[in-house]
Each structure stands twice: as structure tokens, then as C-alpha cells.
Amino acid sequence: MRVTIIGTGYVGLTTGVALAYVGHEVTAIDKKESVIESLLAGRPPLHEPGLPELFAEVRRRMRFDVALGPETAGADVVLICVGTPPQQNGDADLRYVEEAARALAEQLPEDADTLVVNKSTVPVGSARRVEAIVREGLARRGVRAKVAVASNPEFLREGSALYDTFYPDRIVVGAEDGGAVERLQRLYRPILEQSFPPPKGLARTDGQGLPVFITMTPTSAELCKYAANTFLAMKVSFANEIAGIAERVGADVTEVMRAVGLDRRIGARYLGAGAGWGGSCFGKDVRALLALGEQYGYEMPLAAGTLRVNERQRRVVVDKLQAALKVIRGSTVGLWGLTFKPNTDDLRDAPAVDVAKMLVGMGARVRAYDPVGMERARREHPDLGVEYAASPVEAAEAADAVVLMTEWDEFLHVDWQAVAAVMRGRVVVDGRNALDRAALERLGFRYWGIGR
Ligand SMILES: NC(=O)C1=CN([C@@H]2O[C@H](COP(=O)(O)OP(=O)(O)OC[C@H]3O[C@@H](n4cnc5c(N)ncnc54)[C@H](O)[C@@H]3O)[C@@H](O)[C@H]2O)C=CC1
Ligand SMILES: O=C(O)[C@H]1O[C@H](OP(=O)(O)OP(=O)(O)OC[C@H]2O[C@@H](n3ccc(=O)[nH]c3=O)[C@H](O)[C@@H]2O)[C@H](O)[C@@H](O)[C@@H]1O
Numbered sequence: 035m036r037v038t039i040i041g042t043g044y045v046g047l048t049t050g051v052a053l054a055y056v057g058h059e060v061t062a063i064d065k066k067e068s069v070i071e072s073l074l075a076g077r078p079p080l081h082e083p084g085l086p087e088l089f090a091e092v093r094r095r096m097r098f099d100v101a102l103g104p105e106t107a108g109a110d111v112v113l114i115c116v117g118t119p120p121q122q123n124g125d126a127d128l129r130y131v132e133e134a135a136r137a138l139a140e141q142l143p144e145d146a147d148t149l150v151v152n153k154s155t156v157p158v159g160s161a162r163r164v165e166a167i168v169r170e171g172l173a174r175r176g177v178r179a180k181v182a183v184a185s186n187p188e189f190l191r192e193g194s195a196l197y198d199t200f201y202p203d204r205i206v207v208g209a210e211d212g213g214a215v216e217r218l219q220r221l222y223r224p225i226l227e228q229s230f231p232p233p234k235g236l237a238r239t240d241g242q243g244l245p246v247f248i249t250m251t252p253t254s255a256e257l258c259k260y261a262a263n264t265f266l267a268m269k270v271s272f273a274n275e276i277a278g279i280a281e282r283v284g285a286d287v288t289e290v291m292r293a294v295g296l297d298r299r300i301g302a303r304y305l306g307a308g309a310g311w312g313g314s315c316f317g318k319d320v321r322a323l324l325a326l327g328e329q330y331g332y333e334m335p336l337a338a339g340t341l342r343v344n345e346r347q348r349r350v351v352v353d354k355l356q357a358a359l360k361v362i363r364g365s366t367v368g369l370w371g372l373t374f375k376p377n378t379d380d381l382r383d384a385p386a387v388d389v390a391k392m393l394v395g396m397g398a399r400v401r402a403y404d405p406v407g408m409e410r411a412r413r414e415h416p417d418l419g420v421e422y423a424a425s426p427v428e429a430a431e432a433a434d435a436v437v438l439m440t441e442w443d444e445f446l447h448v449d450w451q452a453v454a455a456v457m458r459g460r461v462v463v464d465g466r467n468a469l470d471r472a473a474l475e476r477l478g479f480r481y482w483g484i485g486r
Pocket of ligand 1: 040041042043044045046063064065066069115116117118130133134153154155156188189190191192314315
């Protein structure tokens with residue numbers, strides 16, 4: 035099928051590359067010239083495991099542009115994958131989605147028969163809004179193109195975006211008419227049937243069954259995305275709330291949550307306590323759900339509590355450092371990890387960035403290292419006030435404490451003897467409960483985890 039992607043960020047580029055790989059004719063549009071230049075030059079503008087290799091394989095079959103034209107607007111399927119950042123009141127800002135809808139209305143040719151799909155995370159009513167914009171634009175131009183609009187929320191995670199796209203648990207489609215559903219079924223058929231040869235290095239590892247294709251109204255599809263993200267964030271916040279009580283009573287939250295998660299009604303995932311969740315979506319989407327509740331005068335205490343626990347969690351690492359070092363001012367802290375999770379270059383709402391700001395604000399010298407996030411940190415947070423090191427060991431030089439903020443593999447396999455040799459102190463704060471406490475204590479480190 036002919037597919038156009040509008041917005042080639044984490045979602046759009048991943049989806050475009052995966053759809054090209056399974057045999058569709060994909061054009062990717064992004065209004066940011068630097069993004070398109072980079073794609074044309076063969077360089078994906080963002081970090082995702084497996085993306086450089088897969089992009090190299092499919093890019094000659096893909097096309098790239100900075101704007102829609104009649105041909106790309108009139109594709110069989112147009113996927114809107116632009117950002118939906120939060121507004122001041124928490125509600126999602128739909129301006130880029132609306133911009134994309136207006137561009138489509140401008141460019142759709144008379145003979146088009148196009149399905150426009152909202153893949154961006156959007157508030158309820160957005161499919162209707164997009165449809166109205168497109169129809170009004172077409173009417174103004176006197177063009178009678180055939181257009182339908184559907185909602186198809188995306189559930190991929192950064193850091194495993196391609197894997198999640200090839201092997202999703204479910205594909206959710208919100209549509210009013212059967213034609214739209216049938217077309218999306220066709221678009222995703224190779225993924226639904228798992229009939230494509232696994233891309234190199236991206237073979238399935240979880241052994242689950244086929245993805246479920248589930249249809250509903252656009253409003254249900256739009257709401258289910260917010261519900262899913264809020265539930266995941268709530269699971270993590272719950273683990274963090276239990277972490278707080280675990281350390282007060284002398285329990286170990288990792289043991290507690292392991293036992294809790296083994297109950298299949300609960301499930302083991304997203305129960306990892308630590309420095310709290312971050313990223314571009316959990317906070318934005320929980321706030322958007324709360325804003326939706328407010329519009330109806332409906333209180334949502336679970337969603338509100340999910341945020342409150344996470345906000346408190348941002349300080350936990352600093353509290354540990356205060357308990358261990360007593361005085362932060364004048365101390366040197368090695369900060370391991372800047373990105374909001376491993377295997378991504380994304381620093382949006384990263385707990386590590388907040389912790390760095392707090393420590394610098396309290397008078398500490400912070401030496402940071404991240405395997406891929408430092409270039410973006412320099413660019414996006416020029417006033418962060420940290421020094422950047424070339425390796426984990428270099429970041430630990432003369433440090434009174436080392437803090438692990440992102441559980442990159444590199445940190446899990448570090449040579450602790452080399453770290454001990456350059457540190458001034460012996461404190462290790464494990465903001466992700468990812469290190470081997472017993473091994474560190476054997477080497478003479480003072481280990482501080484979260485909730486253990
Ligand atoms: N990042 C993630 O892991 C996930 C994100 N989402 C949702 O997907 C949407 C996109 O998220 P990301 O990919 O992270 O965003 P992003 O910020 O990485 O990329 C968005 C891209 O859209 C481009 N853009 C904006 N307006 C445009 C327009 N009118 N025409 C052409 N290009 C335009 C921007 O230049 C940018 O490159 C958001 O609604 C987000 O909530 C959903 C699931 C996962
Ligand atoms: O809408 C989105 O953008 C996406 O948001 C999340 O994906 P993402 O934010 O990319 O990454 P996650 O792996 O879910 O991690 C989010 C945060 O939670 C933290 N986390 C996760 C799991 C856990 O047990 N503990 C924990 O603190 C991570 O460190 C990270 O900061 C969801 O998992 C995706 O399904 C969704 O599509």
C-alpha cells in the first residue's frame with residue numbers, strides 16, 4: 035500500500051521503517067529540514083536499537099520530504115505521528131495535529147481515496163476534529179476527495195521501538211466505518227500474521243502469540259491510550275510508594291515486588307522501584323487524563339496520586355546522598371546516566387536531569403557520563419552546570435559518591451575496582467536498584483538502594 039507518515043520522530047520514523055520493511059511504499063514527511071536532510075543522508079536523527087541497520091536496508095525504498103504534495107496526501111493511508119506536547123493546564127496541545135490536517139486538506143487531490151489515521155496520542159474528540167478540518171478545507175477548495183479518519187494509538191516504548199512495532203501485544207483501531215478497519219487490517223497484515231522474515235538482530239524473544247487486532251469507537255481508542263499509560267505509570271508509582279514503606283520497616287522492595295508480581299493477575303512488569311518514571315509520555319499523558327477529568331468535574335485520585343508519588347520520588351536520590359554524605363555542598367558526585375531510560379537518547383522529563391539540577395543547586399560538583407545522551411544534554415540543557423566525563427570511571431574520579439540514574443548495560447558491567455581506585459569516597463546510590471549490592475559491599479562500598 036502507499037503510506038505517508040507525517041512527523042518522523044520516535045513514533046513516525048519507527049513506524050515508517052517497519053512498514054517499509056514489511057513491503058509498503060512509504061513516504062516520510064517532517065517539517066524540520068534538518069530531520070529530512072539527515073534521513074536523506076542515511077542517518078537516522080534519533081537513537082533506537084536496530085534502527086541504523088534496518089534504515090540502511092529500507093531507505094532506498096522510502097521517500098522523504100519536508101512537505102506534503104498531492105501524491106503523498108492522497109496515499110492509501112496517511113499516519114499522523116506529530117508531537118502532542120502538554121499545554122499549561124495539562125491538556126494536549128493539538129496544534130501540530132491540526133497543522134497536519136490543514137496541510138492534508140490543502141493537498142488532497144480530487145481522485146484521492148485516503149484513510150487519515152491519528153497515531154499521535156490525542157485527547158478524545160480529536161479524530162472528529164481532524165475530520166472536520168479536512169472536510170472544511172476540501173469544501174473550501176471545492177475538492178471532492180474520499181477521506182475517512184481513524185484513531186490508531188501507538189504503544190511502543192523508546193529504546194525498544196522497532197521491537198515493539200514488529201511484535202506488538204495489540205493493534206487498537208478506533209473507526210466509525212468498516213472500510214477504515216479493513217484498510218488498517220491490510221496495512222498491518224504482515225505484523226498481525228507475523229509473516230515477515232525477522233529483521234536481523236530483531237528476532238522475537240518473548241514467544242507470545244499473534245498480536246490482537248481490536249476495534250472500537252474513535253473515542254474509546256483515544257481514551258485507551260491515556261488509560262494504558264496512566265496504568266503503567268501507576269504501577270511504577272505503586273512500587274515506589276511501597277519502596278518508601280519497605281525501607282522504613284526494614285524490608286527489601288525488590289523482594290516484595292518480585293513476590294507481588296508473580297501473581298499473574300498483577301504481572302511482574304512495571305513494578306521496578308527507583309528514581310521514578312520519566313520520558314515524554316507518562317507525565318504528559320497522566321496530566322492530560324487529569325485535565326480531561328477536570329473538564330467533566332470528575333476527580334481522578336488514582337491518576338493524581340500517580341503523579342504525586344513520582345514528583346516525590348525525584349528527591350529520593352538526593353535524600354539518600356544527604357543521608358550518606360551529610361552535607362552536599364562541596365561534595366563531588368559522579369552521575370551515571372542522563373537519559374530517562376537506557377537505549378535511548380531522549381532526555382525529556384529525565385529524572386537524572388532533575389537530580390543533576392538539584393545537586394548543582396545545592397552546591398555539589400557533578401561529573402556526568404551517559405553512553406549516548408551527553409551531546410543532547412549539552413545542546414538541550416546548556417546551563418545544567420555539570421562536567422561531562424568520557425567514561426563511567428572518569429565520572430567517578432575524586433567523587434564522594436556515585437549515583438546510578440539510568441541502568442545502561444555499560445554501568446552494569448563496570449570494573450568496580452577501577453572505580454574504587456579513582457573515587458575519594460565509597461558511597462554508591464543505586465537509583466534503579468540495578469546493581470549487585472552484595473558484590474559492592476564486598477569491595478568496601480556503602481550501597482544505598484531505593485526501598486531496600
Ligand atoms: N515517543 C514515544 O515513545 C511515543 C510517543 N507517542 C505519541 O506519538 C506522538 C509523537 O511522539 P514522538 O515520536 O515522540 O514525537 P517527536 O517529537 O519525536 O517527533 C515529532 C515529529 O513531528 C514533526 N512535526 C511536527 N509538526 C509537523 C507537521 N505539521 N508536519 C510534519 N512534521 C511535523 C516534528 O518536526 C518532529 O520531528 C506524540 O503524540 C506522542 O505522545 C506514542 C507512543 C510512544
Ligand atoms: O506513550 C508513550 O510514549 C509510551 O510510554 C511508555 O514508554 P516509554 O516512556 O518510552 O518507556 P518505558 O519503558 O515505559 O519507561 C518509562 C519510564 O518508567 C520507568 N520505569 C519503568 C518500569 C519500571 O518498572 N520502573 C520504572 O521506573 C523507566 O525508567 C522510564 O523512566 C509506555 O511504556 C509505552 O507503551 C507508550 O507507548
